[in-house]
Amino acid sequence: MAGLKVFKHLSKPIPMSIATPRPFVLKSIRVSNYKSIDELHLDLEKVNVLIGRNASGKSNIVDVLKFLKDTIQEGIQPTVMRHGGTLGIQNILSTKKKTTIHLSGTFAPGFPIDATQSMGFHYELNFMALKTKKTVRITKELLKFIDHTTKEIKVEFIRNSTGKIRAKRKKIPSMQLPQNVSFLQVPFDTPLLMFRQAIEDIAIFNFNIQWMKEGIPIESTIDLEEDGSNLASVVSSIIKDDKSKRRFLHYVNYILGFVTDVSTQNILGSSHILAVKEKYSKEYLVTAPALSEGTLHIIGIIVAIKFQSASLVILEEPERYIHPSILKKIMAIIYEEQDNRQFLITTHSPELIENTFPDNVILVDRDKKGRTTIHHPANDQTVIQFIEDGFTLAELMVDNTL
Amino acid sequence: MKGGNAIRPLLQLLFYVEGDIDQLFVEKIIAPQMNIEPRVIPLKANFKSGKLASRKIRSALESKRKGYVDLIILIDSDADNYGKWNEETKKQRINQFSKEMGIKPNQFQDCISFAVIEIESWYLAGLDMNDRKKLGFKKSTPITDHISKQQFQSICNKKTDIPLYSEIIKHYNIQEARKNNASFDQFMNQIKDYLS
Structure with missing residues (x-):
């Protein structure tokens, strides 16, 4: 692809990488009715760099994952309060009543179900504020593991709005949970526990x-x-x-x-x-x-x-306090590490973008109504034209084209 | 499309202007009025060379030629005075811009517009006489076609800074502006036709 000549230095990885296995790969995040997000579908690569103007919603995307981590540890009610309250957490312009968070991805072989092959997963959490607007209740929660080859669902846990949990394709007696307790808070079966650990292991850094x-x-x-x-x-x-x-x-x-x-x-x-x-x-x-x-x-x-x-490391604005020439080295070690873990980075730094493969850059923006949207600049024909003419994404970001 | 809920193409309309004050005008007045979401890009960025601007315009024109994006270029007429702005001086300004950018006039003629004499005349045009008085402007004619940057500074009675331009935007009346400034009226018609 045009414009990649600036990344020549990345083809020479520095030695001594730590080869830890990646049990968990997050392939996509789908969110609706969460803060500035009305509807968002983000597919993730090994390295993902979120750019965008202030208040475009980059941190809200990160916050979705933080919300899930907190929910698992503290329960949904305190988590909602901590992340903005029942009013603050929902998109004020959205017509939707429910908030939905959906993650999908894969686990490495042996983790958590099949010892021989990797396993796909889908997790979904739906919740809504009650009429009093002070409390929330989980309306649906779902976790399923799918065989990559046969597409067969291996096991599925479903929790309905009354808190009743049932498992499909696995003999587990149905259980009853309180309305605002996620089944990941009380992981009663190995796949649930493994998934919970994977979410807990997502490391978010904002130093x-x-x-x-x-x-x-x-x-x-x-x-x-x-x-x-x-x-x-x-x-x-x-x-x-x-x-x-x-x-x-x-x-x-x-x-x-x-x-x-x-x-x-x-x-x-x-x-x-x-x-x-x-x-x-x-x-x-x-x-x-x-x-x-x-x-x-x-x-x-x-x-x-x-x-x-962690299988997924999130770095919020890592460029702070750092000289531009050093950011090149930071990105070099991130790319060196990309086969061991995933990265999601938010940044305003042209130098950091200068050292990111264009395909890994995701532009977060807001539409006329203020809703967070995402774009892949490297897929836009006009951006491609600029890159072919020798401009970089960083230059286009600085001059307001992006 | 890979990975996303992009509900519209990323770049639909590139709007090149001369400087920051022009950018503010397009983003705060033109864009909401025309219901468009352009990327407004100043050509005269601080300490940047003219070469960069010309490369940028050439890339944008190529992209427009391929049908990927719409493009509007808005520059000041820079005529010595309004009386001298005519088809001949317009042609001269186009030639001058063409030389600066290293592109042929026929490549951009359909998408270039001029603020006569300078964008400051468009700012002032949107204020009625009451608002001009309220904002501390010295007495001036409602018509602003002849207003240059220097004249604008001399009648504004205060520092021409961002708060002043923001205050003007707050009181801005498009209809008043179209009435008071021929080049602005022409521009509004032109952009309407161009985008339709």
Whole structure:
């Protein structure tokens, strides 16, 4: 395709990728009546970069997945309240009463049903506000697993508006749940549990640099918090193992050439903070409060991209605090990692888009009525004409063509 | 279409203008009035070379030629004064633009329009005398065909900044503007025909 010459550097992956299997691949998200979204169908690739003006709805697309994660952990009622309340969560201009979230994708062989082949899944959650507008109830929930080869439904769980759950093609006694409890909150069967874990494993990152600078209680964890506040603990776990420390430092040094070591320092015995050694001084450690925002952010991003167990990593505006030339390297390690996990990135950065394959760029926009719409610029004939004439998507974004 | 609920093609109408104030005018006045959703692209972006603008226009014209997109170019007439704006000076302006962009006049003649003398005259034209007074403009004739950027600045009594243009937009009356400015009226007819 025209315009790909700028991506030559991506054809030479940097060494030492971590080959963790991808048990879960999200192929599409369909949403109706959620915040600025009236109807939206987004097919996902391995790398997906959402661009669009402020308030176009990029974060609302991410929020759909956050909503599902929160629903599983806290229940739908508190989740609705946390995400805008019964009025805020629905599209105010929509004529629809129900909100629907639909995910489809595949699980790797052996996960969760068949040991020999990958399995397709469809999950659907429907809910609506009750007349009082203060509470919501789930009107329908469905999860089914489909054999890719035969298209046969292997197992299906359906929950109706009264909370009754029945399973098809599996002998499980029907169950009754309260009206606002998702069956993923109480996963009573292995496929449900596996699907729940896959959703829980979606990692969403929107770092808060100030919190990353503060000391945190020492704990052993590999799961980085959404705001990055436990970065010191995660880095501490990574560098405990010599092999993973070497790999980690390789990526840090690839992007931040002046960093020779990353460690954590105890403060007051029970807390620790991140510390970095620079090539300019062999003894002196720069601790998190004195580190540049960019350095901390980049270390957080490396951890998010390469050192998390998530099958889907979502990065919200990773370009913050980062020099444009470094974004090229960030995108290089994302593409290097794309066979291990999926990425969904929101950005306003032309440099980041400059280093993204045009096919992976998704434009989020709003129509005349304010409804979020999506487009693939690389499929638009006029955009193709511009690209053939030597323009890049980034240039078209900056000059308002996109 | 791959992956999406695109309810309309991404790019339907490209609207090239000279600068930011022209962009504001098209987005806030023309687009809602004509019920269109153009991408309005300023050609004179800060610190960008003219070469880039000409490449952009050429790509857009090629796309239009292939039938993918509609295209409108709106530029100032830049005539010394309104009295001098006629078929001959129009031809000269087209030739000048053609030279700047490195494209032949017959490639864009059907989609180019002119704000006479400059877009500021269109802004002022949409205000009736009461609104002009309310916004602090010095007394001026209702007709604005002869208004250049400099004249607009001299009668506006205050800094010509974004709040001023936004305030004008808030009070803007299209019918008044069509009555008070011949080139704006002509443009509105032209765009209506072009888009029909």
